[in-house]
Amino acid sequence: MAIIEVAHVSKCFHLEPDRPRSLQELVVGKFSRKPHPSGSKLFWALKDVSFQVNAGETLGIIGSNGTGKSTCLKLLARIIEPTQGTIRVDGRVSALLELGAGFHPELTGRENVFLNGSVLGMSRREMAHRFDAIVAFAELEQFIDIPVKFYSSGMYVRLAFATAINVRPDILLVDEVLAVGDQSFQDKCLERINALKQRGVTIILVSHSLDAIRNLSERALWMDEGIVQEDGVSDMVVARYLQYVHDQDEAAALATRDAERAAAPGKVATAQLATATAPAVASETVAIGDATESNGRSKHKPAQNTAGGNGDPHSDPRSDAHEEKPTAQPPAQEQPTVDPDDPMGQYRNRWGSREAEILDVRFLDQKNQERLALTTGERVTVAIRYYAHQRIEQPMFGLAIHRSDGLQINGPNNILAKYDIPYIEGEGEVHYTLDVLPLLEGTYYLTAALYDTAGTHAYDHHALMYRFRVYRGNVEERYGTVYLPARWQHVHPVIVEDART
């Protein structure tokens, strides 16, 4: 039986920046010659949304910001009304859209509990019945008779949540308010919501925490730009949503990278000259270039000149884009501020004698498509493209993956792996393939390096130069840093005895 029925609901907000907010503006507006802006902006927050919720069902609503999730809840809570369509809701609704909205700072906790209870439609008698449970849940026995203005924000929110969750609604609307209090209180809140669920309360949950949605609700609704993208089993909907976000991130990341490359064509040209043309010209260009470059870069100047002497000119804009990266670094090093998106950026560096160079490093998925955002568990190939200006016997290709706080996760190389590369000369690619990417969700940095066989002489070392993100895929694990493939087994005591006898 559907307890909530939303049928073809649309909600339009008028966005009129110069709507007369006062009588004066209204009168002035009426007399001014300026015609009223007929094209006052309409914003359709919801477009023909329909869904039903059965009694006792838990529905999670997910979606990016500004896609109509909260509008949906507000409509269900009857705070706003639909422009078109109808909404039918049977039963007492308790909306946790904002905790403690009805609290008055001058009143004591006790007084506020009763006041808030009546705001939520409870009688005094019902509240008195639940009062002790509320106070116990909020853990505020000692402070219940002092004005809430003296409460810490944590106490305030705890009391508000305890009140709201104890009113025994038929329908509970929750908008991203689960992230309150410390961990133990949050666990209590989740427990209580689960208990309400067991008792048959219908729950509609808006959250950005996909875990919360997956854990609490069997069904999920993915909203995007005011329409229901998908409605179904929550695991499936969440997976689709993740895929979508992931694809978007991917596209955005590739677009920025391409833009960066396109933005530095001049520098690419000089860099190319430096590595590839006649020594005289090269040294001059490098000298000019060095004025803006880091010390690390200048080390390789002589080597570069020799390289320029016997190497073939190569014209790959990509490699040059990477060469530009260290150039951009020094200013960042001077600033102590850390970009939260790129915490290790200041340690990014490149050195080496450059008889052979690493041109670039790419991450390839199983279809050999280049990716910047990966998912845990998928097959990933790290492709290191190099250019050897001279023949190098038995080179050592190595890489290292670092967590965003700098912790090194691994550091393999082909010599340790007993994979022999007889020699390199000219352009080529070395692949390092992980059949199952074990990294859990997060940002990581990759270091790639090309050394001699003994690992003592650096031809080209790209420290922390490649940043990539990993998203959660089909692997359910999420604590820690890596996913270690393993098996669980329950060994029954009987079996142990059998083994002994």
Next chain:
Amino acid sequence: MTARLQELYRYRELLENLVVRDLKVRYKHSVLGFLWSLVNPLLLMIVFTIVFTFMLPNMTIPKFPVFVLTALLPWNFFNTAVMSATNSIVQNGHLVKKVYFPREILPISTVFSNFANFLLALPVLFLLILLFRVPLTSALLYLPLIMVVQIAFTIGIALILATLNVFYRDTAVIMEVVMQAWFFLTPVFYPADVLPVTKMILGLEVPLRRLTYILNPMASIIASYRSVLYGFTDGSPPTAPGFDFFSRTIVTSLLCLVVGYLVFTRYSHRFGEEV
């Protein structure tokens, strides 16, 4: 419509709690508590008494302080209730935007909390009545009915203004001036008998005294209070208000309440996004 009224009835405890909240918050930190709400009318009473018995002594009204206070206290109730109700929806915007409840509860609760203040001030009036030896008559039985009529009228006005203020915020500012004018146009510190029965305005004979009562329900309500508590300026004892007169006042007030409620419910569904 009946569904809405039923819902309002279901939320009666919220109404009660909001009134209690208002009173508690108002008096929580002042030592003199509600006595403060007496200061204003008493001070005004003293000022008017001084002005009209010493400075303009040609208008002789017996037991002037009682005469003024019987009108000042109801007026004060009306004034504060209307002013705070006008702001009630906007001021409680945080609630309106986050929780559903019948929105009319907000202006209605401010009317009731101001009514409670009015009741708390009444003992002072009775003290004055005893002091000046105004006889207490059976007309006093009308007092609760008059109060109900005034509450109905006040709620009607409050609902309209609270609605208007959501859409046009300077309603509250304008109302300050309007209430001032209204105060002077209402026979509070002067008896309605001083108004000429008719007056020639622009060549038209205007029945001024009747018009005051017709156009201004507050004038009728205050005249009723005065009639049962004070009596008349010629010294005759308090009597029940005239039946015709009083029933017209009741009808006007109820009409105002109904219109106010209709206006409010017509627009209240938009409060959630407009506040």
